[in-house]
Amino acid sequence: MSDPAVIPVPATPVPEWRQYLRFAWNAFSQSVEGGWKFYVWMTLLTAVFLVGANAWAVQVRDGMALTAMSDHVSWGLYIANFTFLVGLAAGGVMMVIPAYLYHDEKMHDIVIIGELLAIAAIIMSIMFVVCDLGRPYRFWHMMPGLGKFNFPVSMLTWDVIVLNGYFAINVYICGYLLYKRFRAQPPVAKMYLPAVFLSIVWAISIHTVTAFLYCGLGGRPFWNTALLAPRFLASAFVSGPAFIIVAIQIIRWQTGRMFGEGAIRTLVSIVRITILISLLMVVSEIFVEFYTGGSHTGAAKYLYFGLHGYHELVPWIWTSIVFTVVAVILFMQPRINRRPLLLNTACLLAFVGLWIEKGMGMIIPAFIPSTLHEIVEYRPSLTEWKITAGIWALGFMIYTLLLKITINIHSRKLKDASGARTITPEDSLAMGDGGV
Amino acid sequence: MNDPAPASPKTPCGGNCSCSGGSTNASPPPGDDGSTRRAVLKGLGATLGVAAYAKALAPLTELTKETSMDEFLQKHYKELSKDEIATVITRLTQEAKEQYGADVTISDPKPQEGVKFGYALNLSICNGCRKCAEACHLENNHDRPSHQSYIRVFEMTKGSMDFEKGNVHYDHPVPQPDKYYMPVQCQQCEHPPCVDVCPVEATWKEKDGIVVVDYNWCIGCRYCEAACPYHARRFNWQKPQIPAPEINPDQSYLSNRIRPQGVMEKCTFCLHRTRNGRLPACLEACPTGARVFGDLNDPASEVRYVLENKRVFVLKEELGLKPQFFYFFDE
Numbered sequence: 042m043s044d045p046a047v048i049p050v051p052a053t054p055v056p057e058w059r060q061y062l063r064f065a066w067n068a069f070s071q072s073v074e075g076g077w078k079f080y081v082w083m084t085l086l087t088a089v090f091l092v093g094a095n096a097w098a099v100q101v102r103d104g105m106a107l108t109a110m111s112d113h114v115s116w117g118l119y120i121a122n123f124t125f126l127v128g129l130a131a132g133g134v135m136m137v138i139p140a141y142l143y144h145d146e147k148m149h150d151i152v153i154i155g156e157l158l159a160i161a162a163i164i165m166s167i168m169f170v171v172c173d174l175g176r177p178y179r180f181w182h183m184m185p186g187l188g189k190f191n192f193p194v195s196m197l198t199w200d201v202i203v204l205n206g207y208f209a210i211n212v213y214i215c216g217y218l219l220y221k222r223f224r225a226q227p228p229v230a231k232m233y234l235p236a237v238f239l240s241i242v243w244a245i246s247i248h249t250v251t252a253f254l255y256c257g258l259g260g261r262p263f264w265n266t267a268l269l270a271p272r273f274l275a276s277a278f279v280s281g282p283a284f285i286i287v288a289i290q291i292i293r294w295q296t297g298r299m300f301g302e303g304a305i306r307t308l309v310s311i312v313r314i315t316i317l318i319s320l321l322m323v324v325s326e327i328f329v330e331f332y333t334g335g336s337h338t339g340a341a342k343y344l345y346f347g348l349h350g351y352h353e354l355v356p357w358i359w360t361s362i363v364f365t366v367v368a369v370i371l372f373m374q375p376r377i378n379r380r381p382l383l384l385n386t387a388c389l390l391a392f393v394g395l396w397i398e399k400g401m402g403m404i405i406p407a408f409i410p411s412t413l414h415e416i417v418e419y420r421p422s423l424t425e426w427k428i429t430a431g432i433w434a435l436g437f438m439i440y441t442l443l444l445k446i447t448i449n450i451h452s453r454k455l456k457d458a459s460g461a462r463t464i465t466p467e468d469s470l471a472m473g474d475g476g477v
Numbered sequence: 478m479n480d481p482a483p484a485s486p487k488t489p490c491g492g493n494c495s496c497s498g499g500s501t502n503a504s505p506p507p508g509d510d511g512s513t514r515r516a517v518l519k520g521l522g523a524t525l526g527v528a529a530y531a532k533a534l535a536p537l538t539e540l541t542k543e544t545s546m547d548e549f550l551q552k553h554y555k556e557l558s559k560d561e562i563a564t565v566i567t568r569l570t571q572e573a574k575e576q577y578g579a580d581v582t583i584s585d586p587k588p589q590e591g592v593k594f595g596y597a598l599n600l601s602i603c604n605g606c607r608k609c610a611e612a613c614h615l616e617n618n619h620d621r622p623s624h625q626s627y628i629r630v631f632e633m634t635k636g637s638m639d640f641e642k643g644n645v646h647y648d649h650p651v652p653q654p655d656k657y658y659m660p661v662q663c664q665q666c667e668h669p670p671c672v673d674v675c676p677v678e679a680t681w682k683e684k685d686g687i688v689v690v691d692y693n694w695c696i697g698c699r700y701c702e703a704a705c706p707y708h709a710r711r712f713n714w715q716k717p718q719i720p721a722p723e724i725n726p727d728q729s730y731l732s733n734r735i736r737p738q739g740v741m742e743k744c745t746f747c748l749h750r751t752r753n754g755r756l757p758a759c760l761e762a763c764p765t766g767a768r769v770f771g772d773l774n775d776p777a778s779e780v781r782y783v784l785e786n787k788r789v790f791v792l793k794e795e796l797g798l799k800p801q802f803f804y805f806f807d808e
Contacts, residue, residue, distance in 0.1 A: 087526065087529075091529050091530065091533045092533075094530070094533045094534055095532075095533035095534070095536070098533065098534045098535065098536035098537045099536045101536070101537060101540065101739075102536040102537065102539050102540055103536075103715065104713070104714055104715030104716060104738045104739060105697075105712070105714045105715070105739060106714035106715035108714075110714075111714075112702065112708070112710075112711050112712060113708075115699045115702040115703060115712060116699065116703060170698075173698065173699075174696050174697050174698055174739075175695075175696070175697020175698075175699070175712065175713070175738070175739025175740055176695065176696050176697045176737075176739045176740060177696075178540075178544070178549065179549075179677075179694070179695075179696045179697075180696065182553075182677040182679070182694055182696055183676055183677050183696065188553070188677060189553055189677050189678040189679075189694075190676070190677070191675055191676050191677060191678045194673050194674075195673065195674050195675060195676045195700070196674065197674065197676035197698065197700055198676050201676070254700075258670065258674075258703060258704050259670065259706065259796045259797075259798075260670065260704060260705060260706025260707075260793075260796065261703065261706075336639060336641050339641065407703075408703075410641070411708055412705065412706045412707060412708045413629065413631070413640045413643075413645075413661060413707070413708045414639070414640035414641040414643065415640075415645055415708075
């Protein structure tokens with residue numbers, strides 16, 4: 042099929058920023074168009090999001106007493122999700138490393154799927170922190186210049202910087218690459234490659250800083266381990282790729298275009314290693330905890346076996362262990378690439394297993410037993426589940442729209458009407474077009 | 478270049494609905510009627526959507542009753558001028574009247590020059606009666622239903638200093654013969670981790686050694702609560718409930734004024750009393766004389782005598798936080 046992009050050069054060139062605004066508007070307005078399945082999906086997500094938004098509004102009005110948190114367990118499901126999602130955002134970069142550091146050409150086309158995931162995950166993680174605040178409208182107290190920003194002493198301020206920075210970098214890269222493709226121009230390497238390499242370092246930093254948030258607290262022995270940051274990274278590089286493997290297949294199924302076979306193979310190879318490293322680190326932690334013994338083992342005992350008759354977290358963590366171990370076995374199958382059902386099961390199990398391990402399994406035990414060895418248990422309240430579901434729904438909405446924009450542009454449903462020149466086969470190669 | 482056909486086999490919408498199969502740019506609209514109906518439906522959807530959002534977030538608007546613009550824009554305590562703090566205190570006094578029906582006096586006593594407060598507690602004679610915790614509850618205008626207090630008293634097993642063998646929920650006559658009792662409150666660390674972690678500097682250590690919170694600056698992230706190894710910090714999970722006659726009207730900005738919902742609070746060594754030469758409420762309530770409070774910089778103070786002559790220790794010394802709260806034994 043011939044491409045109809047041969048349009049004469051306009052007499053007066055439109056300034057670049059106006060072109061960009063037009064691109065952004067077109068991209069958005071087309072992304073909300075779709076078939077009935079799309080509208081059903083989006084309506085469903087909106088409904089869930091609204092339930093969460095309402096629960097949050099009530100929580101802000103009536104107080105955090107609506108959560109199951111207490112002075113003993115002062116962080117719960119929100120911070121658990123926050124931690125996991127920072128990892129998911131960092132995991133998105135696992136596409137970028139093979140693509141740009143190892144010049145894996147087949148990955149270039151797919152990289153943006155990971156970067157868009159990072160954008161959605163960062164938005165979600167920031168929302169989880171906001172929902173955890175007792176006085177969210179005082180957020181301006183944290184703005185440098187306006188309020189008081191306790192930098193560099195508070196690790197939370199570092200986290201604010203790296204999360205917003207990572208968000209900006211990824212928005213820039215995706216915005217630039219999609220715009221260039223929209224204009225049917227090849228991207229200029231020096232305009233985006235530095236940002237791509239920066240995003241690799243930055244991805245490591247967001248998860249390292251998030252780990253430092255916890256492991257720097259001397260009063261919480263369960264967190265106070267140097268292994269926490271490496272553990273976070275290893276598990277992030279499982280959950281990110283696992284999500285993307287499934288996302289690629291969903292996009293294929295929705296667009297009817299076969300692409301990304303090589304990318305999936307690469308991602309599976311990555312997960313095979315990272316999931317083992319992640320598991321090794323968990324085993325290593327468990328060994329140190331239980332072989333050493335002493336009262337600092339209380340949290341680990343509580344988590345894995347229950348303590349003094351309290352065992353709220355035991356079903357959670359054993360679900361996680363079983364899921365992760367089964368995922369490891371599945372990922373080790375030599376032919377898993379050719380068996381989508383097995384592959385997707387493995388990805389889902391790994392994803393859920395790590396969501397538990399790094400969320401409820403990592404945050405809650407640090408508070409049980411408390412610093413004075415009291416045991417007060419925690420089971421998330423309905424309000425917390427509603428808000429959590431709402432934020433995940435919003436995340437899926439954002440990711441869906443971002444992917445739709447990308448697909449529209451890549452399939453040239455969305456393109457610059459005033460395209461100044463014809464796209465040539467060389468250009469499309471340079472852009473790594475993967476329409477296999 | 479492999480341009481996909483607009484109507485590939487898997488395009489979701491190939492049916493007889495009015496949508497254009499996802500290829501809105503390429504194909505002409507199905508007809509004037511179709512596009513009008515589509516526009517109407519979209520408009521309806523958008524209106525319903527906006528209405529749903531407004532409804533969902535409506536509870537937020539009820540907050541404005543309790544959160545004035547002045548409160549929202551209020552500066553950090555350390556940046557308030559004398560006039561500004563006076564205005565703030567007037568507003569807080571009015572709020573106490575409006576919301577709790579109580580006439581209160583809110584002062585803002587400053588640290589005394591050259592004074593550094595320290596607290597010592599005699600474990601040999603503390604009998605676990607929890608009068609200190611009760612006095613704290615009343616003095617500091619704590620939430621009544623939760624029976625909040627800055628002090629937790631542990632019944633410890635003789636022969637062990639391990640809190641794991643302690644019990645805070647004991648309910649029998651005290652003292653028991655095989656037990657000893659250990660009240661724990663804010664240790665007013667020399668290197669307070671709660672202050673380090675606060676992202677907005679809403680908590681800090683004053684010159685006289687007291688760690689305070691600006692309740693109107695705290696964002697309620699509870700990072701300090703996670704950082705404190707002594708379980709000294711408390712969060713206002715909801716608006717404190719106190720009947721008007723029970724409200725202690727002698728209040729100060731940095732200590733026992735009624736706290737807003739959603740912010741942190743903690744023991745302030747009753748600075749509204751101690752900075753004016755009085756003793757902390759928990760000390761006055763103690764029937765055994767186990768508690769000793771004073772100026773660590775004054776060689777003649779009782780607390781200095783204890784530090785120099787008794788067998789003194791601090792909790793969790795290995796963490797290196799240098800508590801200014803000391804425990805000691807008589808013999």
